[in-house]
Amino acid sequence: MTDDRRPSWRISQAEAVQMDILPGWYATRARRRRLAALGAVAVALLWVDVVPAWTAERDDTPWPFFALLGISTVLALPTISLLNVATRGVTALAEKQLDERQVAERLRATALAHRVMHGVLASLAVALLTAGVLVPDEIDVPASAALMTLIALFMTNMMAPLLISAWRLPDPPPDDEDEDSRTVPGAAQRVGGKTAT
Amino acid sequence: MSTEEVHNRIPMLRAERGISRKELAAALGVHYQTIGYLERGEYSPSLYLALRIAEYFEVPLEVVFSLKPFPRLGSETK
Numbered sequence: 001m002t003d004d005r006r007p008s009w010r011i012s013q014a015e016a017v018q019m020d021i022l023p024g025w026y027a028t029r030a031r032r033r034r035l036a037a038l039g040a041v042a043v044a045l046l047w048v049d050v051v052p053a054w055t056a057e058r059d060d061t062p063w064p065f066f067a068l069l070g071i072s073t074v075l076a077l078p079t080i081s082l083l084n085v086a087t088r089g090v091t092a093l094a095e096k097q098l099d100e101r102q103v104a105e106r107l108r109a110t111a112l113a114h115r116v117m118h119g120v121l122a123s124l125a126v127a128l129l130t131a132g133v134l135v136p137d138e139i140d141v142p143a144s145a146a147l148m149t150l151i152a153l154f155m156t157n158m159m160a161p162l163l164i165s166a167w168r169l170p171d172p173p174p175d176d177e178d179e180d181s182r183t184v185p186g187a188a189q190r191v192g193g194k195t196a197t
Numbered sequence: 198m199s200t201e202e203v204h205n206r207i208p209m210l211r212a213e214r215g216i217s218r219k220e221l222a223a224a225l226g227v228h229y230q231t232i233g234y235l236e237r238g239e240y241s242p243s244l245y246l247a248l249r250i251a252e253y254f255e256v257p258l259e260v261v262f263s264l265k266p267f268p269r270l271g272s273e274t275k
Contacts, residue, residue, distance in 0.1 A: 020213050098228075100231075100243050170234075
């Protein structure tokens, strides 16, 4: 059942990222970078949420944490959707649905994201060790803090390749239709059916 | 990203044969934007893709790709 449905879902996903939804939001490199920055803000909000979650008393009401989580989600969901369309699903589609350039771009993005995650994990380890040194008494870790940290780590790991890929992406070449209205590159070199040397 | 530059004549061959980027991309099984990046020199193809492009245009590989810029047409005529 699942095997029967997976290919059609993958095809739908591949078709969805080829549709230009709100192209004005990601048509140029500057706009894509603005969107990527918005995605980074959504992830940063989660990390902002982690700090008070760790310092909160057990009896504190958790709604402020969930409010920030909600704002981050509202920012992240449309951003992820638009960036997936902007990158044509380079980091979202199955590898067999990508061509060699897209696979190479995905590898670069995931390699850079891997380094970013190293930095995040190292910073987290330093922060926890520092907190352990500064507060030598036994630390009472609220469950919400552990949950928030896990959510922040998960979202950072999930979004980093997409944000990096969108940030790096050069402006795509114009479509043939757009181009034909101007000039076709090389058309000036056309030589009666023969390839020039 | 590699700074090694591979020059190509894909735009000229494509224009000569009246083939759109999307048609060439469909024939080669790649995304049409990949053809655009190839033409702009922002992506160098694998040997496999380069051979398939040459095969598609029915010309030797060195007619399509070169490590040196292709001379302008007419520049070699005396």
